[in-house]
Amino acid sequence: MGVTLSEAAAKHVAGFIAKRGKGIGIRLGVKTSGCSGMAYKLEFADSSEPDDIVFDSHGLKVLVDPKSLPYLDGTELDFTREGLNEGFKFINPNVKDECGCGESFHV
Amino acid sequence: MALLQLSEPGQSTAPHQHRLAVGIDLGTTNSLVATVRSGMAVVINDELGRSLLPSVVRYPASGPLEVGFSAQSHQSLDPKNTLVSVKRFMGRGLKDIAHIESMPYDFIEAEGMIKLKTAQGVKNPVEVSADILRALRERAELALGGALTGAVITVPAYFDDAQRQATKDAARLAGLSVLRLLNEPTAAAIAYGLDNAAEGIYAVYDLGGGTFDISILKLSKGVFQVLSTGGDSALGGDDFDHRVFCWIGEQAELSPVSLGDARLLQMRAREAKEYLTQHGEAPITAKLSTGEFVDLKLTSEIFTEITRTLVQKTLGPTRKALRDAGLAPEDIKGVVMVGGATRMPQVQHAVEAFFGKEPLNNLDPDKVVALGAAIQANLLAGNRASGDDWLLLDVIPLSLGIETMGGLVEKIIPRNSTIPVARAQEFTTFKDGQTALALQVVQGERELVSDCRSLARFELRGIPPMVAGAARIRVTFQVDADGLLSVTAREQTTGHESRVEVKPSYGLNDDEVTSMLKDGYTHASDDAFRRALREAQVEAQRLVEAVQSALKEDVHLLSTLERVHIDSCLTKLQSVLLGDDRRAIDGALDALSKGTAEFAARRMNQGVRRALAGRKVDEVNL
Ligand SMILES: Nc1ncnc2c1ncn2[C@@H]1O[C@H](COP(=O)(O)OP(=O)(O)OP(=O)(O)O)[C@@H](O)[C@H]1O
Ligand SMILES: [Mg+2]
Numbered sequence: 001m002g003v004t005l006s007e008a009a010a011k012h013v014a015g016f017i018a019k020r021g022k023g024i025g026i027r028l029g030v031k032t033s034g035c036s037g038m039a040y041k042l043e044f045a046d047s048s049e050p051d052d053i054v055f056d057s058h059g060l061k062v063l064v065d066p067k068s069l070p071y072l073d074g075t076e077l078d079f080t081r082e083g084l085n086e087g088f089k090f091i092n093p094n095v096k097d098e099c100g101c102g103e104s105f106h107v
Numbered sequence: 108m109a110l111l112q113l114s115e116p117g118q119s120t121a122p123h124q125h126r127l128a129v130g131i132d133l134g135t136t137n138s139l140v141a142t143v144r145s146g147m148a149v150v151i152n153d154e155l156g157r158s159l160l161p162s163v164v165r166y167p168a169s170g171p172l173e174v175g176f177s178a179q180s181h182q183s184l185d186p187k188n189t190l191v192s193v194k195r196f197m198g199r200g201l202k203d204i205a206h207i208e209s210m211p212y213d214f215i216e217a218e219g220m221i222k223l224k225t226a227q228g229v230k231n232p233v234e235v236s237a238d239i240l241r242a243l244r245e246r247a248e249l250a251l252g253g254a255l256t257g258a259v260i261t262v263p264a265y266f267d268d269a270q271r272q273a274t275k276d277a278a279r280l281a282g283l284s285v286l287r288l289l290n291e292p293t294a295a296a297i298a299y300g301l302d303n304a305a306e307g308i309y310a311v312y313d314l315g316g317g318t319f320d321i322s323i324l325k326l327s328k329g330v331f332q333v334l335s336t337g338g339d340s341a342l343g344g345d346d347f348d349h350r351v352f353c354w355i356g357e358q359a360e361l362s363p364v365s366l367g368d369a370r371l372l373q374m375r376a377r378e379a380k381e382y383l384t385q386h387g388e389a390p391i392t393a394k395l396s397t398g399e400f401v402d403l404k405l406t407s408e409i410f411t412e413i414t415r416t417l418v419q420k421t422l423g424p425t426r427k428a429l430r431d432a433g434l435a436p437e438d439i440k441g442v443v444m445v446g447g448a449t450r451m452p453q454v455q456h457a458v459e460a461f462f463g464k465e466p467l468n469n470l471d472p473d474k475v476v477a478l479g480a481a482i483q484a485n486l487l488a489g490n491r492a493s494g495d496d497w498l499l500l501d502v503i504p505l506s507l508g509i510e511t512m513g514g515l516v517e518k519i520i521p522r523n524s525t526i527p528v529a530r531a532q533e534f535t536t537f538k539d540g541q542t543a544l545a546l547q548v549v550q551g552e553r554e555l556v557s558d559c560r561s562l563a564r565f566e567l568r569g570i571p572p573m574v575a576g577a578a579r580i581r582v583t584f585q586v587d588a589d590g591l592l593s594v595t596a597r598e599q600t601t602g603h604e605s606r607v608e609v610k611p612s613y614g615l616n617d618d619e620v621t622s623m624l625k626d627g628y629t630h631a632s633d634d635a636f637r638r639a640l641r642e643a644q645v646e647a648q649r650l651v652e653a654v655q656s657a658l659k660e661d662v663h664l665l666s667t668l669e670r671v672h673i674d675s676c677l678t679k680l681q682s683v684l685l686g687d688d689r690r691a692i693d694g695a696l697d698a699l700s701k702g703t704a705e706f707a708a709r710r711m712n713q714g715v716r717r718a719l720a721g722r723k724v725d726e727v728n729l
Contacts, residue, residue, distance in 0.1 A: 012145075042114060043116050044146065045116060080110065085250050087110025087145075088110060
């Protein structure tokens, strides 16, 4: 299992890192908050922590901290366009219940 | 459902707490909205993928208002109700606008800002701009999936207070919270990351559709200061189209064409111009309503030749802006290209030759302003990356000054100065032997203290008694980065000092700021008159007191006849002094100073004689 990037997501992540000019990859995580319990974290990563779990997807490093991994295992990060809006989307098999906003979820 | 964006390490916001901020380039011809997504500034396109929104609003007799392309397409069919280039009217009265007679609009004669009659009622430029801004706001909220926290809106560097305030009012009407107005050239410089670059002086060359602007910016400590601006408000890409249009007419030997055909050829001319940016030659074909065919080829050599004078025309104001800043082309560290028309290779070459260096041109010249504004908006909204601890510093919303004689305001720190800032000015005593000076600190744009807001009053005491005008009192205004003002007054010969601290924005809400600025705008000429009157009154009072004190000391230097004449001049001046007849005051003032000229000369001689005599005594004593 683990955490993967869709091809579209990988392409955009690579582009954003190149434009930003630095970064070893991206960090995915969860934190508690939001209207239904948990919220995703999606950040550039400049360094890795000793206990990070590192996945390789399309040649890009995806870092996840051990506490977040159980909630994210099996997740694919996708990049989509919805009307004028575009951005990343977590396709997470662990999620039972999602807040309408898509930013917060429940396992 | 909201899609997620990549954040800087440790900066993931809690759900529903993304601060959505945009930058808006509110242009004369075209407007754009941009934002920062996943750390990158991007322009937000409409449903059809178009980034530009023509700055055109139509208020049709029936149906809802139209903004952008649909409004633009009605420009020739419904000219009275289709408003273009209203940016030129912002904060302006009818008398400020050139060539108003050639415009198709129904202007309304009134004081203050321009008003236009449309099928949907009377509109002012602020309302029209608000409709453009609202369209951009809706586009952005759709794209970002939420309500905007705030916006940075760009304005030309030369915009004055009335124009800036009008822009801010338009934003407020459109439901946007303005994080800051940003100068267009500064926004362009930010888009190129120059704010992170080494300190130095930069030129921003902006050739848009209808206007040319040149700005000289100085970057120091992360703050851009506008050293000078210049330009030509009637020179832009449209003029290049027109040259090509004329060339087509000559080459195809066309007789004068109809309005419709002219519009068609103008469009073909513009297409050819834009095509030549990438190609060596452009085909121009058209079928006119007369049945005539146009089938021509325009080479870039010919195009360059027929537009040479236009390109040269931009260098005049450029030279002047440099001269105004006291600089030469080689003092410029970098040149930023802005505006769609700077894509033309001959423009690039001319600018490169002038400055002796290749201009910065790797960003889309018609998007740089919006992109820079977006970067600034993102920072101001608090979506900061860890390394980004710089911020363009804030500006003072209203001028700060002190009351001088006669209830006039002496502005010490002008509105829109970036903070922190310190400015000092010297004042003097008004009366002989004056030992204290009362200072009133005021804020506002008006010329008279009574029309401004008083922030604080304090007194400097212990000034050594001297003749009027001899004391040197240095008043320093200092505003720190939090907008906190402190005022110090120091008598230079004794070092005697006094200070107060005030919060300048205290008690002033946005609406009050607005109405004070509006007042400043509407009362400008009224104020100028009252200021001149008050100055004459102060001058007259000064002379009256000086003559009275001279008479007390040295009346023996005058004959009776002279004494009577001076007295009568004095009485005359005193009688008109407090009235509002400026001419009478000036006349009486003049009569008294002429009438006492001889007296003053005698007093001077007497003083010199005494001084010389004094020295002799000293020498004897030695
Ligand atoms: N590829 C190109 N080659 C030449 N000119 C171009 C090209 N693309 C756009 N232009 C010209 O750029 C001009 C529009 O520029 P821009 O959108 O920067 O204007 P604007 O900022 O709205 O106008 P203004 O600065 O006068 O308010 C038009 O004259 C257009 O023909
Ligand atoms: Mg422009």
